Amino acid sequence: xxVHSKGARRAVWTLFLVLFLPVFALPLLxxxxxxxxxxxxxxxxxxxTLAHYRDITQGDSLRALVTSLVTAVAASLLALAAGTWxxxxxxxxxxxxxxxxxxxxxxxxxxxxxVVGLSLLVAFSQPPLLLNGTxxxxxxxxxxxxTAFAHQSxxxxxxxxxxxxxxxxxxxxxxxAYVLWRVKLPLLLPSLTAAAGLCFALSMGELSATMMIxxxxxxxxxxxxxxxTDRGALFAGAALAVVLMAATLLVLLAVSRIxxxxxxx
Amino acid sequence: xxxxxxxxPPRPTRERYRGERRKVSSALWALPPLLALGLVFLYPLVLVxxxxxTQDEGGPLSTAPYAQVFAEASFTDAFGNTVLIALGATAGxxxxxxxxxxxxxxxxxxxxxxxxxxxxxxxxxxSFLITLAxxxxxxxxxxxxxLWADATGAAGGPFDFLRTPWGVLLAEITYxxxxxxxxxxxxxxxxxxGQxxxxxxxxxxxARIVRKVIWPEALPSLAAGGALVLVLTLNEFGIVLFTGAKDxxxxxxxxxxxxxxxxxxxxxxxxxxxxxxxSLALYALYRAVAARAGGARTPSTGGDGHRARA
Amino acid sequence: xxxxxxTAGTAAGGRAPAxxxxxxxxxxxxxxxxxxxxxxxxxxxEPGEVMALLGPSGSGKTxxxxxxxxxxxxxxxxxxxxxxxxxxxxxxxxxxxxxxxxYALFPHLRVEDNVAFGLKARRGxxxxxxxxxxxxxxxxxxxxxxxxxxxxxxELSGGQQQRVAIARALAIRPGVLLxxxxxxxxxxxxxxxxxxxxxxxxxDLPDVSVLYVxxxxxxxxxxxxxxxVMDRARxxxxxxxxxxxxxxxxxxxxxxxxxxxxxxxxxxxxxTADFAGTRLTVTPAEGAAPGASATLCVRPHLVGLGDxxxxxxxxxxxxxxxxxxxxVYADVAGHRVMADLRELRTTPEHGSDITLHFAAEDAVLLPxxxxxTDDE
Numbered sequence: 001x002x003v004h005s006k007g008a009r010r011a012v013w014t015l016f017l018v019l020f021l022p023v024f025a026l027p028l029l030x031x032x033x034x035x036x037x038x039x040x041x042x043x044x045x046x047x048x049t050l051a052h053y054r055d056i057t058q059g060d061s062l063r064a065l066v067t068s069l070v071t072a073v074a075a076s077l078l079a080l081a082a083g084t085w086x087x088x089x090x091x092x093x094x095x096x097x098x099x100x101x102x103x104x105x106x107x108x109x110x111x112x113x114x115v116v117g118l119s120l121l122v123a124f125s126q127p128p129l130l131l132n133g134t135x136x137x138x139x140x141x142x143x144x145x146x147t148a149f150a151h152q153s154x155x156x157x158x159x160x161x162x163x164x165x166x167x168x169x170x171x172x173x174x175x176x177a178y179v180l181w182r183v184k185l186p187l188l189l190p191s192l193t194a195a196a197g198l199c200f201a202l203s204m205g206e207l208s209a210t211m212m213i214x215x216x217x218x219x220x221x222x223x224x225x226x227x228x229t230d231r232g233a234l235f236a237g238a239a240l241a242v243v244l245m246a247a248t249l250l251v252l253l254a255v256s257r258i259x260x261x262x263x264x265x
Numbered sequence: 266x267x268x269x270x271x272x273x274p275p276r277p278t279r280e281r282y283r284g285e286r287r288k289v290s291s292a293l294w295a296l297p298p299l300l301a302l303g304l305v306f307l308y309p310l311v312l313v314x315x316x317x318x319t320q321d322e323g324g325p326l327s328t329a330p331y332a333q334v335f336a337e338a339s340f341t342d343a344f345g346n347t348v349l350i351a352l353g354a355t356a357g358x359x360x361x362x363x364x365x366x367x368x369x370x371x372x373x374x375x376x377x378x379x380x381x382x383x384x385x386x387x388x389x390x391x392s393f394l395i396t397l398a399x400x401x402x403x404x405x406x407x408x409x410x411x412l413w414a415d416a417t418g419a420a421g422g423p424f425d426f427l428r429t430p431w432g433v434l435l436a437e438i439t440y441x442x443x444x445x446x447x448x449x450x451x452x453x454x455x456x457x458x459g460q461x462x463x464x465x466x467x468x469x470x471x472a473r474i475v476r477k478v479i480w481p482e483a484l485p486s487l488a489a490g491g492a493l494v495l496v497l498t499l500n501e502f503g504i505v506l507f508t509g510a511k512d513x514x515x516x517x518x519x520x521x522x523x524x525x526x527x528x529x530x531x532x533x534x535x536x537x538x539x540x541x542x543x544s545l546a547l548y549a550l551y552r553a554v555a556a557r558a559g560g561a562r563t564p565s566t567g568g569d570g571h572r573a574r575a
Numbered sequence: 576x577x578x579x580x581x582t583a584g585t586a587a588g589g590r591a592p593a594x595x596x597x598x599x600x601x602x603x604x605x606x607x608x609x610x611x612x613x614x615x616x617x618x619x620x621e622p623g624e625v626m627a628l629l630g631p632s633g634s635g636k637t638x639x640x641x642x643x644x645x646x647x648x649x650x651x652x653x654x655x656x657x658x659x660x661x662x663x664x665x666x667x668x669x670x671x672x673x674x675x676x677x678y679a680l681f682p683h684l685r686v687e688d689n690v691a692f693g694l695k696a697r698r699g700x701x702x703x704x705x706x707x708x709x710x711x712x713x714x715x716x717x718x719x720x721x722x723x724x725x726x727x728x729x730e731l732s733g734g735q736q737q738r739v740a741i742a743r744a745l746a747i748r749p750g751v752l753l754x755x756x757x758x759x760x761x762x763x764x765x766x767x768x769x770x771x772x773x774x775x776x777x778x779d780l781p782d783v784s785v786l787y788v789x790x791x792x793x794x795x796x797x798x799x800x801x802x803x804v805m806d807r808a809r810x811x812x813x814x815x816x817x818x819x820x821x822x823x824x825x826x827x828x829x830x831x832x833x834x835x836x837x838x839x840x841x842x843x844x845x846x847t848a849d850f851a852g853t854r855l856t857v858t859p860a861e862g863a864a865p866g867a868s869a870t871l872c873v874r875p876h877l878v879g880l881g882d883x884x885x886x887x888x889x890x891x892x893x894x895x896x897x898x899x900x901x902x903v904y905a906d907v908a909g910h911r912v913m914a915d916l917r918e919l920r921t922t923p924e925h926g927s928d929i930t931l932h933f934a935a936e937d938a939v940l941l942p943x944x945x946x947x948t949d950d951e
Binding site: 009012013015016019020023024025026027028030031033034039040041042043044045082085086088089090092093097101103104105106107108109110111112113114115116118119120121122123124140143144147198201202204205206207208211212222225226229230234237238241244245248249252 | 291292294295297298299301302305306307308309310312313316361364365368369372374380383384386387389390391392393394395397398399400401402404406407408411412414415438439442443496499500502503506507509516517520521524525530533534537540541544545547548552
């Protein structure tokens with residue numbers, strides 16, 4: 001403990017809360033409050049209503065939610081498969097080749113998401129691969145953007161994995177494929193589910209690349225939030241944002257439950 | 266399957282596993298993910314670069330598009346805005362993140378662990394939510410101006426900065442500070458309480474302990490976190506888009522405007538190449554700094570680290 | 576050994592459980608870049624023999640074991656298991672059983688599934704489902720872990736995990752069992768119990784060759800049929816425990832296996848040696864020609880108080896009481912001599928004169944510099 005006197009500690013905590021609450025907690029609370037309101041002209045929102053949520057249960061907003069969920073699930077599964085494969089393959093390479101592979105897979109983090117969207121637009125608006133205007137291009141964009149995170153967390157988990165497990169299994173006569181399936185992947189499961197959760201959350205909130213490429217019939221929730229607030233319907237937008245946060249949180253919670261079950265230590 | 270007692274057939278030499286063959290097969294395993302990445306990421310990037318040098322469809326390569334874009338006032342404005350906002354937001358995140366992480370790690374209070382988890386959740390949300398929230402806090406119809414109106418009886422409040430660069434700056438600091446706090450908290454967890462107690466027992470004041478014991482430990486993570494935030498703020502799109510201000514245009518927004526609203530793909534690609542160059546340079550810096558920060562920590566965590574799992 | 580032996584031998588992964596198989600290192604060297612960690616290593620472990628690889632850390636003993644397991648590739652030489660050249664084979668085709676320091680039990684599998692792992696991994700080639708269950712039961716019975724079959728490794732104590740690790744290695748009925756410091760993670764009391772347990776297991780499985788890596792001389796002396804002493808990437812000495820203890824051939828062996836007084840002497844004729852002007856009667860060594868300088872090795876507990884056949888006069892520099900014995904350090908003509916004496920009624924005083932003796936058959940003459948720690 002750094003500060004020992006009681007008074008000083010209180011002062012530090014007060015300062016902390018004064019900084020922390022308005023900056024981090026307030027924004028989320030404000031969105032939730034606004035989603036139940038129809039106007040905000042005083043200190044507090046007024047005109048309590050559930051109308052915004054009622055609107056979400058039907059029509060375009062509901063379709064946007066489903067679109068986002070489908071996209072996020074598809075993108076995170078693809079990213080998890082690609083990222084895990086690349087991480088496992090990189091482990092068998094020589095150090096220099098491994099560095100190159102890791103750097104290539106981390107590259108999408110450094111490239112602006114908007115540019116990722118633009119590049120897909122440029123590449124797939126022309127033959128041989130004409131994907132512009134299809135849902136697939138949205139899924140591809142999200143996959144490209146989140147694979148780096150899957151790759152990174154699986155690589156880190158592999159580095160932490162004690163090689164003695166793999167060697168013991170091989171010593172007992174298990175072929176590399178059997179070791180991978182029965183030893184390595186089960187031991188990596190907690191990290192894999194964590195990576196899947198992260199990918200899902202990132203994909204759910206992806207806006208930059210999506211704005212560049214979404215087709216009219218595949219409009220994810222963040223775009224819908226933007227479109228709604230852009231035409232001035234701030235409170236309806238807040239309700240959509242709450243739904244977005246809730247869906248993300250629910251999936252993260254479910255994933256962390258799987259993870260506790262899957263961790264054996 | 267050989268029945269017991271039957272002498273096994275001689276092992277063909279091709280079944281022997283040799284180092285060379287193993288290396289080749291390892292490289293083969295790395296190929297499919299590489300090909301996939303190449304198809305959906307590297308190849309499109311190459312096309313963007315090519316397009317940025319193409320004045321007319323099918324025409325020869327030229328640097329004319331660059332000259333054209335660089336001459337536009339909107340580009341120079343966007344470039345300046347991007348760099349200034351990124352630098353400002355990074356500085357703000359570092360200051361705020363260091364202060365908050367310091368309290369969480371070294372002046373713990375009931376619920377400080379919950380705050381750590383809250384930060385993790387915070388990182389899972391998209392950035393534009395912050396701008397949306399700030400609209401309700403500082404917007405023309407919102408908390409702060411509403412409070413002012415209630416208190417003074419005036420028709421409106423004095424807060425009207427959301428559509429200026431300051432609004433973007435505030436939103437970015439809010440959103441990206443946790444990116445600084447996370448590595449810092451990890452680094453602080455490595456500082457032994459015994460070290461702090463020893464320093465305190467020797468009569469060191471908190472300010473001195475922070476400077477002499479905690480600061481050196483925090484520096485690598487602070488540098489790595491700062492570099493990451495710099496890259497992320499350079500590339501941030503959602504926050505700026507949601508602000509909806511006509512005069513706050515950054516490079517990513519300019520790319521969006523040119524490509525989607527104006528249909529000027531070549532111009533968009535030129536801006537994109539500039540943006541990529543800027544952020545790749547910074548990202549390389551981040552990797553170098555992060556590797557050094559990681560390397561500095563390895564001796565204490567490596568080695569017997571495996572033991573804990575057994 | 577002709578090239579034909581490289582392809583003879585048993586089928587992939589299959590081992591004939593009854594056929595005893597030894598291990599042979601044929602001039603094996605292992606290097607990481609410039610760093611040679613195992614240098615021209617030659618050793619034969621007979622079928623059914625327990626061979627301890629004894630040495631300090633960094634002596635190459637674990638590398639030698641990993642070369643048998645297939646986790647390191649020799650840059651020269653061959654490794655043979657049961658007469659079959661396995662140098663180029665991946666670990667899973669070698670048919671070995673192995674227990675590592677931290678056991679590496681698979682945390683996601685129950686004890687019985689851990690033990691069954693090796694059998695299931697080769698199913699189709701060896702064991703049927705029923706046979707697997709029978710062999711798992713047998714291995715758990717043998718190690719006294721039958722009652723814990725349904726537990727997860729994290730629910731077991733260190734000693735129990737150790738037994739499961741051994742059961743897992745034995746379930747595949749390997750001809751060769753590799754033990755890499757298997758007791759180092761246990762506390763002292765548990766260790767001596769497990770040592771007895773390992774000795775019993777080997778009596779039950781007399782055909783299994785065991786390569787036992789340890790830095791603990793007690794483990795090696797207790798368990799091994801023969802001990803290979805290693806130091807700095809090389810084999811320094813090899814022999815039965817008694818042999819190495821009573822007749823060490825190198826200074827390194829003498830000091831690493833048990834305690835030893837190592838005195839610089841000049842070899843004389845007819846089993847004599849000259850130590851600082853005193854003529855001593857000793858057990859002669861090969862290669863110590865009269866007039867050559869040599870080292871005399873005497874175990875401290877074989878040194879007695881008072882006059883005798885070989886008498887040394889010195890001055891007491893330190894006395895340590897160790898319960899049953901007194902360890903007396905004496906300065907004899909500038910050299911330190913240790914004597915472990917049965918508890919003395921009167922403790923010798925510092926600086927007082929002392930007379931010590933030892934028998935000729937307890938004094939072993941070593942050629943000077945033979946395998947000493949600074950001969951290279």
